[in-house]
Amino acid sequence: MSIFRNALSKWLLVYAFAYVAFLYLPVIFLPIFSVNTAVTPQFPLSGLTLKWYEGLLETPALTSAAWNSLMVGVSASILSTVFGICAARAITRYRFPGRSSIHGLLMAPLVLPEIILAVSMLLVMLQLGLSLSLVTVVFGHVLVCIPYSMNVLTSGFEGFDRSLEEASADLGETAFGTFRRVTLPMVSPAIISSLLVSFTISLDEFIMAFFLTGSDPTLPVYIWSQLRFAGKLPGVLALGTLLLLGSAILMIIAEILRRRAMRRAQLTGGLVA
Numbered sequence: 001m002s003i004f005r006n007a008l009s010k011w012l013l014v015y016a017f018a019y020v021a022f023l024y025l026p027v028i029f030l031p032i033f034s035v036n037t038a039v040t041p042q043f044p045l046s047g048l049t050l051k052w053y054e055g056l057l058e059t060p061a062l063t064s065a066a067w068n069s070l071m072v073g074v075s076a077s078i079l080s081t082v083f084g085i086c087a088a089r090a091i092t093r094y095r096f097p098g099r100s101s102i103h104g105l106l107m108a109p110l111v112l113p114e115i116i117l118a119v120s121m122l123l124v125m126l127q128l129g130l131s132l133s134l135v136t137v138v139f140g141h142v143l144v145c146i147p148y149s150m151n152v153l154t155s156g157f158e159g160f161d162r163s164l165e166e167a168s169a170d171l172g173e174t175a176f177g178t179f180r181r182v183t184l185p186m187v188s189p190a191i192i193s194s195l196l197v198s199f200t201i202s203l204d205e206f207i208m209a210f211f212l213t214g215s216d217p218t219l220p221v222y223i224w225s226q227l228r229f230a231g232k233l234p235g236v237l238a239l240g241t242l243l244l245l246g247s248a249i250l251m252i253i254a255e256i257l258r259r260r261a262m263r264r265a266q267l268t269g270g271l272v273a
Helices: 002-034 060-093 099-106 114-127 134-158 162-170 175-204 207-212 219-226 230-272
Strands: none
Touching (some): 060 134, 099 134, 114 134, 134 207, 207 219
C-alpha cells in the first residue's frame, strides 16, 4: 500500500510540474521577445534592446488608456471590497432563509461565461438609458470582482473570533462602534488583500471593458486594438511584460496579507481561549 502511495505521489508531482509548465511556459516568451530588436518574434533573437519599453511613454493613446484603467481599477476595487465586506459579514455572521442560495448567486460570475455576462450588462445599460463610458465599465468590473473579493474577505471573517465583538458589546460599545474599532482592524489585512486582488482582476479584464467601454478605452482594449498592426507588436509585448510583472507583484502581496490575516486570527483566537 505504501509503495502504491509513493508511486501515486510521484506521478502527482510530475503532473503538477507538467501542468504548471503547460500553463506558464508561453508567458515566459513574452519578456524574451519584448527585448528583441526585430519586429517579428522569432528565434534566434536578432539582438537585445530596450527601445520598445522607452517608446511606451511616448505614446499618448497608451498613456490615456493606462490612466483609464487606473481609474476603473481603483473604483472597481473599492466598490467590490465594500460590497464584499457587507456580503461576507452577512454570510459568516448571520443565519437567514436563502443564505446558501444568495451566496451561490453572488459567486455565480465565477462559473458563468463572461461573454454572456458582458452582453447581459450591455443590454441592461442600454435599457436604463446609460451611455457607454468608464462608469459602465466600472459597473461591469464590480460584477466580476465581487466573487474574488468575497473569497478573500470570507476567510478573514471566518477566522475572526466572535468573542472579541461580544467583549466590546459587554463594555458598552455600540454595534457600529464594535465593527469600526474591533472588527475592521482585525480583518484589515483581508481588506487590503481584497483591494489588491480586485484591482488586479479589473486591470486585466478585457471582455467587460470591450462591450461596455465608450470612446475611452482601457489598457486591455487598447492592446487588442494594436494587435492588428504588425509594427505595434513589440510595443504590445513590452507593455504586456510590464502588466504581467505588476499583476504578479500585486497578487504576491495580496497572498502574503491573506496568510498574515489567517495567522493573526488564529493567534488571537488562541490567546482568547
